[in-house]
Amino acid sequence: xxELPEVETVRSGLAPALTGATIDSIEILDARSLKxxxxxPIDFVSNLTGRRVxxxxxxxxxxxxxxxxxxxxxxxxxxIPGGNARPFALVGHLGMSGQMLLRDPGAPDDKLTxxxxxxxxxxxxxxxxRFVDQRIFGSLAIDVLVPTADGKPGGFSAGVAAGTWWENLxxxxxxxxxxxxxxxxxxxxxxxxxxRGKNTGIKRALLDQGLLSxxxxxxxxxxxxxxxxxxxQPANTIGAAKANEILASVRxxxxxxxxxxxxxxxxxxxNVNGESGYxxxxxxxxxxxxxxxxxxxxxxxxxxxxxxxxxxxxxxxxLKR
DNA sequence: ATGGACACCTGTGGGC
DNA sequence: TGCCCACAGGTGTCCA
Numbered sequence: 001x002x003e004l005p006e007v008e009t010v011r012s013g014l015a016p017a018l019t020g021a022t023i024d025s026i027e028i029l030d031a032r033s034l035k036x037x038x039x040x041p042i043d044f045v046s047n048l049t050g051r052r053v054x055x056x057x058x059x060x061x062x063x064x065x066x067x068x069x070x071x072x073x074x075x076x077x078x079x080i081p082g083g084n085a086r087p088f089a090l091v092g093h094l095g096m097s098g099q100m101l102l103r104d105p106g107a108p109d110d111k112l113t114x115x116x117x118x119x120x121x122x123x124x125x126x127x128x129x130r131f132v133d134q135r136i137f138g139s140l141a142i143d144v145l146v147p148t149a150d151g152k153p154g155g156f157s158a159g160v161a162a163g164t165w166w167e168n169l170x171x172x173x174x175x176x177x178x179x180x181x182x183x184x185x186x187x188x189x190x191x192x193x194x195x196r197g198k199n200t201g202i203k204r205a206l207l208d209q210g211l212l213s214x215x216x217x218x219x220x221x222x223x224x225x226x227x228x229x230x231x232x233q234p235a236n237t238i239g240a241a242k243a244n245e246i247l248a249s250v251r252x253x254x255x256x257x258x259x260x261x262x263x264x265x266x267x268x269x270x271n272v273n274g275e276s277g278y279x280x281x282x283x284x285x286x287x288x289x290x291x292x293x294x295x296x297x298x299x300x301x302x303x304x305x306x307x308x309x310x311x312x313x314x315x316x317x318x319l320k321r
Numbered sequence: 322a323t324g325g326a327c328a329c330c331t332g333t334g335g336g337c
Numbered sequence: 338t339g340c341c342c343a344c345a346g347g348t349g350t351c352c353a
Contacts, residue, residue, distance in 0.1 A: 002346050002347090007346095061347075061348095135345085200323065307326075
């Protein structure tokens with residue numbers, strides 16, 4: 001579910017509370033939420049307990065918290081021979097329905113909580129991090145940090161990472177994820193050229209997290225509506241000017257959505273305080289099947305596409321050539 | 322390289 | 338009220 005704006009809303013909520021916080025204890029209520037952790041639940045708990053979080057970083061829809069090393073680290077069960085001499089991070093992905101809530105100790109239970117991590121923050125206050133996930137497509141895992149391919153920062157952390165040893169590192173399991181369009185090191189020319197060389201539909205290209213990250217079904221449909229493109233328009237028929245327009249549009253839509261805390265159309269997306277975002281009122285295509293296109297009045301359509309749905313205006317967004 | 326199908330899951334809302 | 342089906346912000350892998 002959550003795409004870049006929702007994940008960034010979560011990141012910016014977690015960062016001030018968890019930077020410098022120490023993990024006191026962990027409760028695993030459903031081990032399926034740790035399926036991407038290689039060592040299993042016991043390894044997860046023993047390697048995190050007592051550990052201090054150094055920051056909260058995001059690239060695309062992936063979040064991670066670099067962790068302080070400590071003397072005698074034996075490493076988690078990462079398969080690295082001779083134990084782990086490399087730094088690591090707690091990596092989270094929200095999947096389709098994940099939430100990361102921050103609660104006061106003893107706050108009423110949140111339904112569908114899968115993992116609880118109890119912290120003492122940098123000011124000495126106790127707080128609970130609750131990983132809530134209806135569908136369990138999201139996950140928490142410990143992963144090693146590796147250098148980024150371009151030697152530039154691993155992801156966005158509001159400048160917190162600048163000058164740290166972990167600034168230019170990224171979790172190995174997220175290292176195939178491309179930079180997102182809001183990343184200052186996003187290589188605009190290269191990515192647009194690559195996109196325009198693809199022999200595939202433009203929507204598939206926009207959703208390709210290895211090409212550019214952070215865009216999911218909502219923001220892909222919104223971008224295509226804004227740029228009047230049909231979702232199956234071949235990427236390699238799109239001219240340079242149009243490609244620039246797509247990128248400008250993506251950036252505008254994503255940053256507007258970030259500014260209002262993301263899109264919440266049901267209970268599946270909340271910020272760290274359990275509050276909804278307000279971008280739904282700005283949607284023009286996604287979830288609007290059966291209503292009038294706000295540009296031309298034609299009825300918005302939803303079509304089955306790639307095991308999900310595509311929402312578009314059949315008049316404004318015609319397949320060309 | 323591309324895309325389709327499928328696996329991983331639970332919950333909700335609409336239609337009858 | 339209940340039952341069944343459609344549908345849901347994602348990712349990864351396997352196979353043509």
